[in-house]
Amino acid sequence: MTRFTPVDLSLYPISDVVEALDFESYLARDRATFTERWELRRLADPSLPPVDTLLLESDPSSVVLEVGSYRETLLRGRINDRIRALTLAGALGRALDHIGVTYYRTPRREIVPAVGATPAVMEDDETYRQRLALAPESWSTAGPVGAYLFWALSASGDVLDVAAYSEDEGVCLAPRIRVVILPRDGLSGPEKTALVATVKEALSRVRLRPLGDLVTVELATDLPFNVVANLKIRQGASADIVKAQAERRIRQYCSGRLRWIGDDIEGPVWLIGRRLRQGTIAAAALGTDANVVEVSLTAPVGDVNPPPAGYTEAALADVGAPGFVPLADAVTAHLFKAPRLGTVTVTHEVVAESWS
Known part of the structure; x- marks a missing residue:
């Protein structure tokens, strides 16, 4: 009795492949390595002084070790970012666009079209990411409920939310499908009516959905x-x-x-x-x-x-x-x-x- 929802990408275990950064552990490791190697030098040359000031911030060798550990932390962080950019759950911006177009054949939607010198306003990363997670549902045409959600959301950037109900929810008899849309804020009455028509056309029998489904599109009640x-x-x-x-x-x-x-x-x-x-x-x-x-x-x-x-x-x-x-x-x-x-x-x- 719950609405269909795609996989929750917030639960995707990126942490399994991205290591936690720990500057202090890198520094402690480098201090131990430096001390070990310095003592080997002292065995060959007893005139060298012992290492007893590494924990002092003023010691030059301590500063050098801190710089090296900091650079290692930055490098590991960049590697983490590169790994995240390869995943649907972690990619942002252009990296997410690349995944969407190359792997899902689904470009980012325009929310507000470009006007003159004003660039278009595109859908945000999280909305686009979740629509991409729905994209495989669409490969089976508009038969599964996830496919109806994907194609209705993709019909227009003015569609804020979509639900699709059938006999399973007790609201109608098969083969009727009731698609419910929530428009973005600020749309007038005629614009909402036009949006319903746009979504209905996107889900048309000729273009997309199975021949046997009778689909109606309606507005959600605020x-x-x-x-x-x-x-x-x-x-x-x-x-x-x-x-x-x-x-x-x-x-x-x-x-x-x-x-x-x-x-x-x-x-x-x-x-x-x-x-x-x-x-x-x-x-x-x-x-x-x-x-x-x-x-x-x-x-x-x-x-x-x-x-x-x-x-x-x-x-x-x-x-x-x-x-x-x-x-x-x-x-x-x-x-x-x-x-x-x-x-x-x-x-x-x-x-x-x-x-x-």
Whole structure:
């Protein structure tokens, strides 16, 4: 009963091939090697002084060793960057463009076309990266749900989010497919209507999808909500800074773009049919800030866009059976809604909380 999502590239184990940088270990190794070789020189020439000042910052040999270890750290870092640039999960900018065009035959989309001397605004790295992860789904035409998502997203840069539902979600009878799109902010009513037509054309029977599928395209319903959070902050912390950071984390999570709490990496938008849990919003406000002792929310009251009580595994148990009847619109309405964050209000109170 969940929306199809491609592989989560944030979990790709790049760390298995990229080594952690450790300047201090390189320096300790070089000091040990230098000391060992110097002692061998002293065995041949006892007049040489012992090495007893390597740990002093003023010692010339110590400075030379630090420079060498620093350069090694930079070199290893560059190698790490080169390795990341070869992976879909780690590539950025032109490296990601190269992977997209050569391996996936999928160029980056234009979000805003070029006008005169003003260059085009292209889709960001994370959105492009996730669309590339969907690209193999499209190689089977628009049959799998991932293929419908890929081609609908690729139809126009004005498509912010897409969901595709069928009989499996209990919203219709096969062979009907209901594709739901969320336009980018700022589009007018006529522009949204035109966008629906553009996506429908991209998924046309002649160009792409299987002959037997009956595809309809519709707009998601905005579900506006506000967040009101109260923070209990430790004495001595800057309340303004703490509240500003909490508000930023709330907006990141509720925009549907935050990959996971605390990493500050924004991914592609996922809002259609999404349930934003009140507890997770509070956790986003808390983050990893040690200055925040507790978070309480007075809005939203409960989860945003929860499934109705009737939308259960039991209700979908007969999917595919000859006598299956689609669930009532009121039971599946949450699948077609997109939570849209309005205002965020963050208040605070100072508490004398011990740091122990």
